[in-house]
Amino acid sequence: MIKQWRHVFKLDPDREITDEALDRVCMSGTDAIMVGGSSGVTYDNTVDLMSRVRRYELPCVLEVSDLEAVVPGFDGYLIPMVLNTADSQWLIGQHQRAIEQYGYLIPWDELIAEGYIVLNADSTVARMTGADTHLSTEAVVAYAQTAERLMGLSVVYLEYSGTFGDMELVAQTRRKLELSHLIYGGGIDGAEKAAQAAQAADTVVVGNIVYSDLAKALETVQAVKASV
Template sequence: MRIDLSRWRHVFKLDPDRELTEEALERLCSSGTHAVIVGGSTGVTFDNTVELLGRIRRYELPCVLEVSDLDAIVPGFDLYLIPIVLNASDPRWIVGNQMEAIREYGPMMPWEDIVPEGYVILNPASTAARLTGADTTLAAKDVLAYAKLCDRLLKLPVFYLEYSGTFGDMELVRRVAAGLERSRFFYGGGIDRLDKAREAAGAAHTIVVGNIVYEDLERALSTVRILEEDR
């Protein structure tokens, strides 16, 4: 199945290290969302990743792995998203882990199914920010510069602005979207009800809904209604 990221408006992000009932998974995968991204900042292992992949594969929608741990790379996903955390203070999250993956798995890597994504993390309280040492004190002009670095200089297919658990500055999100020419713009963070999904989807190309899945399934499912409103 050839995956076209340019068609994605809504995706759910599921964490292999968090519990999800079979009924909840069925409702999420049958909701009309465009894809499921599997990933998390901590606790992601080969075993829990392959287990979640097997459960998702019962449903007909793209399933993508966002690689955060080299030991949790599992074959069988439709795409592999490779985060490059542009505002990380630890260079391992910019080029180090990626180099190690190529050194270890290069001959086996399905290059046609690998999508690098330029990441900027802006919530200082998030696990992802602490793990990568992300500089979250960025001014708007810094975020816009990172977006253009991703889009114009590095020419990465995806620019991902991650507020991770808190709802971000939608005016900034709109400005980022307006400045991108090549990169697909993913926004994630604090989308926990329909009105926030509408606002974020009106600013970014693709919205990523994650934490609310584990806190309030009904509100998570309500966010998919933006796709009906797009029609």
């Protein structure tokens, strides 16, 4: 499923979006909607957003950040495993506890584990997970190859969360991956950066700009598709 996606809009359940804006996002030609956020995500606001997106015929997946906000009915569930954290709860600890408590309810065939590499020190997710964001290109590549070759993860996610990343680093990471699919997210504020990211990564995730400049957000869809 995810390997066919080139452009994805990420919507945060904790942020407001009008019905008109959501309609334009879902009818934009994007390949999928990802629902998720670093804070303020609850069961209720996740259910509300999912039910609104479900009116449209496009894939909708949940990036799980809080067990209390896991909602049935999504097409898939992305499970981040933060590779560059010194706190093992963000790599495996919370995952183990979730399976211990809810393993009998988990739709295993709908789960996609992501090897998450957090690269913006000022982001909420970096502070929350204690991620070591000051990494060389070689270190990032090594994390990505660890995810691919040792952990067998089909997806690696380079998360710059709010700032535009180093596209050469992204491109070099992609070139070193043979099996895993590389997703990029962070700081895409228009068509130009979207096109740059699309040339460096397999899938581009566009998020914050949806809430600050919808017109520019919509322009990123064709920019990504044209760069293929």
